Amino acid sequence: MNRFTKSLLGAAFAGAAMVGSFSIAHAEGTIKIAFIDPLSGPFASTGNQGLSHYKFAAEELVNSKGGVLDGQKFEIVAFDNKISAKESLIQLKVAIDQGIRFIAQGNSSGVANAITDAVKKHNRRNPDQQVIFLNYSAVDPALTNDKCNFWHFRFDANADIKMDALTDVMAANEDIKKVYLIGQDYSFGKAVAAAAVKFLKAKRPDVEIVGNELHPIGKVKDFTPYARKIIASGADAMITGNWGSDMVGLGKAVIEAGFDNPIYTYYAASDGITKTFGEAGEGKLKLVMEGQLNPPVSDRAAAYTAKFEKQYPDYDIGQPRIANVIEMLAKAINKAGTATDMAKVAYALEGMEHDSIWGTKVVMRASDHQAIQDVHILAHTAKDVTFDFDNSGYGLRAESTVKMASADSATTCKMKRP
Amino acid sequence: MSLFIVNILDGLVTGLLLFMLCSGLTLIFSMMGVLNFAHASFYMLGAYFGYQISTYVGFWPGLILAPIIVGFIGAAVERYGLRRVHKFGHVPELIFTFGLALLIEEVVQYFWGKSQMAFEAPGVLKFAAFSIAGNAFPAYKVFMIFIAMGVFLVLLYILTKTRIGMIIQAALSYPETVQNLGHNVPMIFMGVFGVGTAMAAIAGVIAGPVLGTFPGMAVLLGSIVFVTIVIGGLGSLWGALVASLLIGWLQTFAAAYNLRMADLLVAIGLTEPVDVAQSMLSDLWTLTLPQVGPILPYLLMIIVLVIRPNGLLGKRET
Numbered sequence: 001m002n003r004f005t006k007s008l009l010g011a012a013f014a015g016a017a018m019v020g021s022f023s024i025a026h027a028e029g030t031i032k033i034a035f036i037d038p039l040s041g042p043f044a045s046t047g048n049q050g051l052s053h054y055k056f057a058a059e060e061l062v063n064s065k066g067g068v069l070d071g072q073k074f075e076i077v078a079f080d081n082k083i084s085a086k087e088s089l090i091q092l093k094v095a096i097d098q099g100i101r102f103i104a105q106g107n108s109s110g111v112a113n114a115i116t117d118a119v120k121k122h123n124r125r126n127p128d129q130q131v132i133f134l135n136y137s138a139v140d141p142a143l144t145n146d147k148c149n150f151w152h153f154r155f156d157a158n159a160d161i162k163m164d165a166l167t168d169v170m171a172a173n174e175d176i177k178k179v180y181l182i183g184q185d186y187s188f189g190k191a192v193a194a195a196a197v198k199f200l201k202a203k204r205p206d207v208e209i210v211g212n213e214l215h216p217i218g219k220v221k222d223f224t225p226y227a228r229k230i231i232a233s234g235a236d237a238m239i240t241g242n243w244g245s246d247m248v249g250l251g252k253a254v255i256e257a258g259f260d261n262p263i264y265t266y267y268a269a270s271d272g273i274t275k276t277f278g279e280a281g282e283g284k285l286k287l288v289m290e291g292q293l294n295p296p297v298s299d300r301a302a303a304y305t306a307k308f309e310k311q312y313p314d315y316d317i318g319q320p321r322i323a324n325v326i327e328m329l330a331k332a333i334n335k336a337g338t339a340t341d342m343a344k345v346a347y348a349l350e351g352m353e354h355d356s357i358w359g360t361k362v363v364m365r366a367s368d369h370q371a372i373q374d375v376h377i378l379a380h381t382a383k384d385v386t387f388d389f390d391n392s393g394y395g396l397r398a399e400s401t402v403k404m405a406s407a408d409s410a411t412t413c414k415m416k417r418p
Numbered sequence: 419m420s421l422f423i424v425n426i427l428d429g430l431v432t433g434l435l436l437f438m439l440c441s442g443l444t445l446i447f448s449m450m451g452v453l454n455f456a457h458a459s460f461y462m463l464g465a466y467f468g469y470q471i472s473t474y475v476g477f478w479p480g481l482i483l484a485p486i487i488v489g490f491i492g493a494a495v496e497r498y499g500l501r502r503v504h505k506f507g508h509v510p511e512l513i514f515t516f517g518l519a520l521l522i523e524e525v526v527q528y529f530w531g532k533s534q535m536a537f538e539a540p541g542v543l544k545f546a547a548f549s550i551a552g553n554a555f556p557a558y559k560v561f562m563i564f565i566a567m568g569v570f571l572v573l574l575y576i577l578t579k580t581r582i583g584m585i586i587q588a589a590l591s592y593p594e595t596v597q598n599l600g601h602n603v604p605m606i607f608m609g610v611f612g613v614g615t616a617m618a619a620i621a622g623v624i625a626g627p628v629l630g631t632f633p634g635m636a637v638l639l640g641s642i643v644f645v646t647i648v649i650g651g652l653g654s655l656w657g658a659l660v661a662s663l664l665i666g667w668l669q670t671f672a673a674a675y676n677l678r679m680a681d682l683l684v685a686i687g688l689t690e691p692v693d694v695a696q697s698m699l700s701d702l703w704t705l706t707l708p709q710v711g712p713i714l715p716y717l718l719m720i721i722v723l724v725i726r727p728n729g730l731l732g733k734r735e736t
Contacts, residue, residue, distance in 0.1 A: 041532075043532075044532055045531065045532050045533050185709065211676075213676065213706070213708065214709070215673075215708060215709075216709065216711075216712050218634070219638075219712050220673070220712075221432075221629060221638055221639060221642075221669075222428075222432055222628075222629055222669075222670075224428045224431075224432075224670070225425060225428060225669075225670045225671075225672075225673035225674040225708075226673055226674075226708070228421060228424050228425060228428065228553055228674055229421075229674055229676070231552055231553050232421050232551070232552075232553065245534055245630055245632050245634060248534050248630055249629070249630055252628075252630070256554070256556050256628075257553055257554055258546060258549060258552060258553060258554030271533045272531075272533030272534045272535070272536070273533075273534065275536040276534050276535070276536045276630075278536060278538070390536075392536070
């Protein structure tokens with residue numbers, strides 16, 4: 001059944017489902033995790049994909065194994081923030097008022113910045129009702145540097161760590177002599193470009209940066225002229241932090257114009273992107289990311305992914321780290337022996353070493369609450385892909401791995417502990 | 419130089435694509451005196467229908483069927499929507515088409531979701547027709563040029579050489595007289611609206627695989643379409659062609675050359691500050707041509723309106 005007919009069916013059932021959802025009573029004695037991310041609007045598919053993984057991980061990794069402490073279960077409670085920082089703060093307040101003490105959010109660093117400030121303020125004013133912020137995706141380096149605080153934990157590799165790992169791999173490739181940087185004209189696009197320039201200069205001074213430009217975000221109708229420039233510059237590789245339709249537009253235009261070299265990206269997978277690239281991206285499109293689905297690292301990881309795909313055929317494990325969030329939180333609660341004293345849980349999470357289902361060790365660095373883990377360069381391909389994305393036959397296969405990327409990177413964080 | 423030629427061709431593709439949208443819009447305007455805000459939405463519908471049909475029977479039937487379906491939807495919108503609203507004047511008509519644009523966007527998101535569709539160019543056209551200095555020119559784009567040219571020539575022929583075209587042109591200026599002569603003018607209006615939206619749909623089907631098929635595609639092109647017909651002169655087919663090509667090349671060349679504002683400012687005798695980042699006008703000094711590219715068509719519109727308020731080739735008062 002394709003998406004179109006499914007939508008028709010969905011339309012018929014939506015009404016019934018909405019009535020139903022209000023009548024489900026919240027189970028007593030559960031540990032609630034508030035999931036605050038976009039569930040409507042242009043980024044809804046990313047938000048819903050994350051939510052489905054959270055629900056699945058909570059059930060599969062914790063609840064089916066008897067829960068935490070004396071059998072308490074995890075419950076994911078969804079809040080739609082429409083990717084607006086203002087709306088997020090309202091939802092955060094609602095969640096706290098409902099007695100929820102764990103806040104998970106990831107899409108958009110702007111939202112994460114707002115939440116981390118609000119959480120810090122709230123915890124200072126309400127010492128007996130503190131909350132912990134589990135940031136699973138927002139990669140702005142500032143969150144674990146200048147803006148770090150004790151209640152914020154980041155499970156994704158931040159933008160600098162990703163660039164560090166990416167440039168490690170690029171530096172080892174002698175074929176790369178000329179690099180073209182292109183990104184969206186806003187803070188994240190600029191941060192990616194700045195990090196690329198910094199690391200390339202340090203690791204491979206002989207590499208020439210033949211282009212470094214920003215294009216208007218979400219306004220470019222046709223990327224062909226940009227593609228022509230990139231080809232004309234003679235670049236051996238390009239790096240972009242683009243996402244959404246800007247990623248697809250740029251990638252397709254560049255490939256169509258005859259670019260035959262690697263395109264290093266941050267976000268060119270899942271949410272329809274993998275399917276749209278299909279054959280054209282084979283051998284060219286690369287992603288820098290934590291978490292490896294292909295080849296599966298273990299039987300356990302394979303079984304976990306297969307079960308998820310079966311339960312949510314429309315979604316992918318696009319953010320594997322969510323499994324780490326759930327497992328590490330469960331561990332921390334067990335170690336602290338409480339799910340109500342947040343300072344104890346936070347101390348248990350701080351510095352935790354965890355063997356991830358994705359085969360890497362994850363260390364929640366105590367100095368800045370940044371997770372240190374293996375970062376992979378993944379290739380968009382149809383060969384040897386056990387778990388594809390978008391049901392397209394194409395998926396991501398690990399090509400190279402940087403072990404415990406940026407483990408000794410410096411941080412400007414001055415953590416104030418309670 | 420070789421890059422220049424490639425950009426000329428790319429700009430031609432963009433311009434002709436824009437023309438296919440503008441020709442329908444400008445015809446509808448000259449006939450009914452109403453600006454159809456939903457025009458770009460019909461372009462989007464064309465792309466989505468083309469995609470949906472292509473998943474069942476392939477690209478080519480989609481190229482034929484999708485415009486026909488959209489054309490009928492367009493005709494129905496005119497017959498049962500616009501014609502009723504028309505009684506109440508132009509403002510309700512504008513608001514009606516504006517609402518329609520929002521409605522179509524929501525409907526598209528409802529059925530197809532928010533992410534990009536995997537709309538692919540047909541396999542037979544998936545090769546590089548030729549390449550200039552390493553820059554490949556896809557066969558699909560050559561095909562786009564021919565389709566757009568074909569549409570333009572057919573339209574021109576119908577409007578100027580056939581009896582139907584004569585009646586349409588007469589109905590443009592003297593609808594009452596044409597009606598008195600026994601022609602069904604409301605029917606002609608409906609037909610023109612249907613054909614106009616069908617042309618937008620053709621543009622959608624052929625642009626979908628190249629520019630992406632996603633819910634934002636109508637908004638992305640919507641405003642530029644209006645700018646184009648205003649520059650060309652409302653109601654003028656040739657004006658629409660000239661303006662579309664002009665904007666196609668303007669946008670392509672603006673994005674293709676990294677001219678820096680700093681060079682321009684130095685050329686007119688200013689000295690670049692030592693530390694640009696700290697300078698008060700740092701935004702101005704670091705500006706590049708690709709960054710200002712998207713506003714150039716609007717700038718052009720203002721200049722044209724100041725010099726020739728009727729547009730480049732427009733005859734009537736707007």
